[in-house]
Amino acid sequence: MAIFIVRGPEACDVQVPGCRPLPGPLMTALVLRALDAGISVAQRSCRSEQELLDTLCAADHCPGDILLLAPAACVHSPRLQRLLPRLHNAYVEVHEDDPHAPQARLPANLGHRLGVAQGYCVQSYALALELALEHLCCSDAGERVHVGT
Known part of the structure; x- marks a missing residue:
């Protein structure tokens, strides 16, 4: 099992020269939390809508x-909205x-x-990881503090 972090471009209609990476300490914390649960993590920051769609298809194996x-x-991409159900x-x-200032x-x-x-x-990624681990039934794995016996 794996968790893929796939980030869309900051502008949808043009190819962005480079995406802002996730902060190093956050990415380290995400990877360590997933590894504690026995799950691998991969991350891709896409520079265009097409790259986002291609990445989602490639990760769907x-x-x-x-x-x-x-x-x-x-x-709001119609192409993304058509792809996700498939x-x-x-x-x-x-x-x-x-x-x-919530985003759409x-x-x-x-x-x-x-x-x-x-x-x-960016801490939303930590919450998203916990939701993913809970779905995979490994949210308790790697917990270092336990209460009770």
């Missing part, structure tokens, strides 16, 4: 894998927004969406 999908500027992988929709979401019930992680800026 094992139905047990989960996507953390940040559609970004492609949230994918086998479940996904958690992620938005890097804050609670005072993908339409409800589009594909195998497990939930939406939104309103915590």
